[in-house]
Structures are given as structure tokens and as C-alpha cells.
Amino acid sequence: MPKSPAKQPAVAEQSFPRVSPLADVAIQGRFGADQGAPGVFLSVRHPCSIVTVIARQGKAAAVKKALGASALWAGPDQYYVVADQRGEGALYRELKQALDGSASVIDQSHGRVILRISGPKARAVLAKGTPVDLHTDQFAIGQSAVTQMAHVGIHLTRTGEDAFELSVFRGFAESFWEWLTEQSEEYGYQVM
Incomplete structure (x- = not known):
């Protein structure tokens, strides 16, 4: 009986290494x-992990408060969050959960x-x-x-x-x- 191939992780679980385009x-x-x-x-x-956060209408104050000092201004009601030493997608998932319903969260790390x-x-x-x-x-x-x-x-x-x-x-x-x-x-x- 042939061996079944090893189960491949779902795309969401795969880790794609971040290779700097400036490495060479x-x-x-x-x-x-x-x-x-x-x-x-x-x-x-x-x-590093890079996430853009865009507050939904009427939610800017709550989003800014939730992000605290870690957020950098990136435009009206838009913030940029950067963190080192985080697992692949960890910062995105953390912010997505914390800001659920208050903001759009976009992972920019790659x-x-x-x-x-x-x-x-x-x-x-x-x-x-x-x-x-x-x-x-x-x-x-x-x-x-x-x-x-x-x-x-x-x-x-x-x-x-x-x-x-x-x-x-x-x-x-x-x-x-x-x-x-x-x-x-x-x-x-x-x-x-």
C-alpha cells in the first residue's frame, strides 16, 4: 500500500521567510x-513586523488609545505599527483581534x-x-x-x-x- 503524502499545513499556517530585497x-x-x-x-x-491600521469612521480616538505609543501617524486616522522579534503574522493577528470592528488592519511585513x-x-x-x-x-x-x-x-x-x-x-x-x-x-x- 503506497504511503500517503505528509499532511501539508494550510496556507494560513505556512511560514514564508522574510528575505530582505537588499540582502545582496x-x-x-x-x-x-x-x-x-x-x-x-x-x-x-x-x-520586523509592519502593520497599517486604518480607523473606521467615528472610531479614531478609540483606535489611537488602543494602540498607545507604539503607533506612528501615517495619515488621517491611519497608523503604522512596527515591531521586532515577532513571529510571522503575530502582530497582525494581535492587532486584528484587539481592534475588531474599530479598524481595518493590513499586514505590510512582506x-x-x-x-x-x-x-x-x-x-x-x-x-x-x-x-x-x-x-x-x-x-x-x-x-x-x-x-x-x-x-x-x-x-x-x-x-x-x-x-x-x-x-x-x-x-x-x-x-x-x-x-x-x-x-x-x-x-x-x-x-x-
Whole structure:
């Protein structure tokens, strides 16, 4: 009697590894101007869970309260939640259950890439491509903006004194990385 094939997990149970589209491009090392310490540090925040939450009509206050400090502004009644070290789909399921009936929850983990830029010249590099006023008096730590940079739509968040995260759609990640490294060359940059 032939063996029956091993039972395959349902699609919802399968785990698809998150492979960074920049795995072969974001090579660690020191590049650009080579005098003194690098002015810019670049890295890819990977892997991480990324979920977009859109509050339903009349539910924005309740959604914002439920999300708390973990939510980043992403538009009117829209929030962006990012978490590290979470199992595949765990953040999505958690938020879907917590916000049931109050918001639409969309997992973006496979569709977006988050780039980190920091260092004393990070603001100068970003200013080359965005109209957002990145001065410390205008763009506070924790503040986000949905904007364009180098003709690519991004979600920009200031995460520290001289540190930012830029979320881009996966399909634009490589060309955006190329732009970001070219703009960082004059200051010298370190890929971490």
C-alpha cells in the first residue's frame, strides 16, 4: 500500500521567510569620503513586523488609545505599527483581534522595507530629497511624515537625535537604497 503524502499545513499556517530585497545590496563596510569618522550610518531594519491600521469612521480616538505609543501617524486616522522579534503574522493577528470592528488592519511585513539612517550628517542627506522641514524644532523625535523622497513615496520617522527610519515599498527599495548611498558619499557612510 503506497504511503500517503505528509499532511501539508494550510496556507494560513505556512511560514514564508522574510528575505530582505537588499540582502545582496546593503553590503556592510565603509564607503564614500574616507577622511575622519563617517557622517552617516545606514542599515536595514530586518526582519520586523509592519502593520497599517486604518480607523473606521467615528472610531479614531478609540483606535489611537488602543494602540498607545507604539503607533506612528501615517495619515488621517491611519497608523503604522512596527515591531521586532515577532513571529510571522503575530502582530497582525494581535492587532486584528484587539481592534475588531474599530479598524481595518493590513499586514505590510512582506511589502515594505525599513531603512535606518543616523549620524551627524543624516539630516543633511535626507534634506536633499524631501520638502519636510527636518529641523529639530519642527520635526520632533517620534514624529512621522508621509512624503516623497527621490520620487519615491516613503514613511519617514525621526527616531533619535540624529536618527531616522524610512519605510519604502519593497519594489522601490533597491533604487532608493542606491539614491541614499549616493547622497551619503560626500560625508562618508558606514553600512551596518
